[in-house]
Amino acid sequence: MIDEEKILTYKMTPKEAKAYRLALLWISLTKKLLPDDSSVSAITLPKGDPRKGYLFKQCWKLARETAGLLEESDYKYYFAAQLGMLKNVKRDNGHAHVGHNVFVGDKAWVRWKIWKKKFDDTLAARDLPPLISDENNIIKEIDRTFVFLQKNSASKFDLDDLKLWVNSGKVSLAYICLSPKVQKLTDNLADFNFDPHLFRKKLSGRVQDHFQNVFSSEF
Secondary structure: OOOOHHHHHOOOOHHHHHHHHHHHHHHHHHHHHOOOOOOEOOOOOOOOOHHHOHHHHHHHHHHHHOOOOOOHHHHHHHHHHHHHHHHOOEEOOEEOOEOOOOOOOHHHHHHHHHHHHHHHHHHHHOOOOOOOOHHHHHHHHHHHHHHHHHHOOOOOOOHHHHHHHHHOOOOOHHHHHHOHHHHHHOOOHHHHOOOHHHHHOOOOHHHHHHHHHHOHHHO
């Protein structure tokens, strides 16, 4: 049976179809980027209903965790980031084990943020178009930062707090660049290990207006 036909055969919902396609994408990229690699778990889906497999369940979890944070076109880069970074983690005579669940959870999100930042910095330095629709993604990151700060009642913080939150992906670089509170703490944004000059190129008028609306209490 052709893979896509299973969506109709098993009457999958749109969310189930998305998780199933993510599983197929993970299998495809793993075979392409780490072929015949002994550090990679055998990745398969059940011959029958793919929803009964462990890989499908992890992809369902990923889709739920990243809803509103990743565009559909981002997932192939998200998976590539996981595989590429784990491949570079040396273990004994090989690299870190790549299991069925390495792409979910906080550690996976941090790997993605680190990879994405390095890639975007490279593109910006070459003055190339951004990999992903940066304007929309930056706005989403601003909203996520606002929710994080509100949820954690983080109205007061110092530079060490901010560095920890930025490195863990909890606070966006847009917040670091645009926040009056941050500007009062430091005038050297390079402390956060990024090039503020290159990043500010992505902060369009729409992004700045959105930031001022969301964080109006800081102005």
